[in-house]
Amino acid sequence: MRVRKIVTHVEEVLTEGGRPVDPAARVAVVAAVIENPWAGEGFVDDLNPGIDGTASPLGELLAPRVVEALNADVEAYGKAAIVGLSGEVEHGSALIHTLKFGDHFRRAAExxxxxxxxxxRGPAGIVFDIPMKHKTDATVRSHHQTVEIRIADAPHADEIVVALAASAQGRPQQRLADLSTER
Structure with a gap:
């Protein structure tokens, strides 16, 4: 795995809807800009060697960093893979949609x-949203949220941006009824 750079983004929402948010709503994202392990190879039938050499080390690198950047207990989480224009969306999916990658974050976030x-797939500087849901119950509506990210110089055509996002709470000022109230 060849990492060009790591980007950490932390935001705190202090007011929402004209009202204070106390404590501040905290969200962290850590992204690694890596060389696409399949770059320059044309169409690759078997992605497993690239997955085996990249997914677990990448999860191991990012998971503790995003938990540390959040500096609070993780309540909601999500992930992203943005592939440069010379790659395939499947290259990003191959890295993040495997237990070899995701289990590092699950363990770190409990x-x-x-x-x-x-x-x-997109050019350098593309804006992308990372969806998040509650870490133990995906039906908890208050924790369905997104965080928007942009890395000005990534991904290059032969790179992939892989990111993890964590939130210390649900949406600020959330007021939707619990899913169980609907029939």
Whole structure:
């Protein structure tokens, strides 16, 4: 795995809807810009060697960093893979949609649900949203949220941006009724 750079983004929402948010709503994202392990190879039938050499080390690198950046207990989480224009969306999916990658974050966050994800292909500087859901109950509406990210110089055509997002709470000022109230 060849990492060009790691980007950490932390935001705190202090007011929402004209009202204070106390404590501040905290969200962290850590993204690694890596060389696409399949770059320059044309169409690759068997992605497993690239997955085996990249997915677990990448999860091991990112999971503790995003938990540390959040500096609070993780309540919601998500992931992303943004593939440069010379790659395939499947290259990003191959890295993040495997237990070799995701289990590192589940353990670090003490989580059990599937990690919501976004994957797409785009040029350097593309804006992408990382969806998040509650770490143990994906039906908890208050924790369905997204965080928007942009890395100005990534991904290059032969790179993939892989990111993890964590939130210390649900949406600020959330007021939706519990899913169980609907019939």
């Amino acid at each position: 989580a059990s649900t599937l990690l919501p994800a976004v994957e797409k």
